[in-house]
Amino acid sequence: MTLLLAESGGIGGLFTALGLNLQSLVLNTLAFLVIVAVLGKYVYPSLIKALDAKKDELEAAVRLEREAKEALEQAGNKAEAVVAEARAAAGEILAASKEAAATQLDEARAKTEAQAARTINEAREQLAHDVSDARKTLRVETARIVAAAAETVLGEKLDSKHDAELIDRSLEIKK
Amino acid sequence: MASRAQVAAHVASSLTSDRNGAMKSAAAWLVSTGRQRQAGYLARDVAKVLASRGYVSARVTTARPMSDETQGRIEKFIREATGAKELELDTAVDPAIIGGAQIETPDAHLDATVRTKLATFVQGVSR
Numbered sequence: 001m002t003l004l005l006a007e008s009g010g011i012g013g014l015f016t017a018l019g020l021n022l023q024s025l026v027l028n029t030l031a032f033l034v035i036v037a038v039l040g041k042y043v044y045p046s047l048i049k050a051l052d053a054k055k056d057e058l059e060a061a062v063r064l065e066r067e068a069k070e071a072l073e074q075a076g077n078k079a080e081a082v083v084a085e086a087r088a089a090a091g092e093i094l095a096a097s098k099e100a101a102a103t104q105l106d107e108a109r110a111k112t113e114a115q116a117a118r119t120i121n122e123a124r125e126q127l128a129h130d131v132s133d134a135r136k137t138l139r140v141e142t143a144r145i146v147a148a149a150a151e152t153v154l155g156e157k158l159d160s161k162h163d164a165e166l167i168d169r170s171l172e173i174k175k
Numbered sequence: 176m177a178s179r180a181q182v183a184a185h186v187a188s189s190l191t192s193d194r195n196g197a198m199k200s201a202a203a204w205l206v207s208t209g210r211q212r213q214a215g216y217l218a219r220d221v222a223k224v225l226a227s228r229g230y231v232s233a234r235v236t237t238a239r240p241m242s243d244e245t246q247g248r249i250e251k252f253i254r255e256a257t258g259a260k261e262l263e264l265d266t267a268v269d270p271a272i273i274g275g276a277q278i279e280t281p282d283a284h285l286d287a288t289v290r291t292k293l294a295t296f297v298q299g300v301s302r
Contacts, residue, residue: 136301143300147293151273154289158274163238164245167276170287171252 177204179213183220187228190221222281229260236267236277238288253280 015022158166177185182204189197201221205211222232233253235241241249250262257280273289 140297140301143297147297150293151290154273155270158238158289160239160242163274164242166274166289167237167241167245167287168248170275170285171248174252174256174285174287 176208179210179217179220183217183224186217186221187224190225191230219281226257226259226281229258230263231257231259231261231280232263232265234265234267234279236269236272236279236288238268238270238272238274240268241266241276249276249278253278256280256283 015025182201186197186201189200201214201217205214205217210217225232231253235246235249237245246264246266250264253259253264254262271290273293275288275292276285277288277291278285
């Protein structure tokens, strides 16, 4: 720069050497500063404010997302715990049910066997009773038939002479 | 009030001397005491009293008419069994008894019929 100033014969010479108009440069610089000042006073604050708001929104969204993720993770964990607990309870219930079913089955089997034995015994007793009754009935009916036959035969064959002998024998026995 | 036994004794006592009076007395007692239904029992009681005094009435049932010989044996049997001085025998024929005889006195009953013997046989088998 020093070399360039020296070679161009001062600042004016330098601007000239660079093809710049010093006056125009100053004006442009002032205009630039004015624009920067205006922008810094009126535009940047609202812009930064909007960006901050956007940033806050994004951070809030991120935070919500993280919270939601955590809540989801917690819910998942809780659901897994509930499912595990339910599975354990279901297993216990199933085991208890199986045990109860087995017990009931054993009881029912024992009861059925006892009932069957009782029924068989009753049937045997009833059968024996029926056979006894049938035999007795047969015996009585046979006796009745024999008596009826005897009545018929005696009624036809018993004449006065034999009847008188029968009466005599009866009187002798009763004496 | 006289009992039936007392009335029977009175009727039995007066029956030989005053038959109609005895019958009237018995009928009056039955009606006055309202025991008309006991006429049969009274007649039986009178017969018992008479039997105890030697006057026996008996009923003999046979399957066919008896010969005089058989009836005589039956009368003899009844006299010996009851000690009857006088015997009034009422005979009846009932073919249903098949054979034998049935003798009824005021104090005793003898059933020597074939029908009863067969019935006894059936009863014995039934037990």
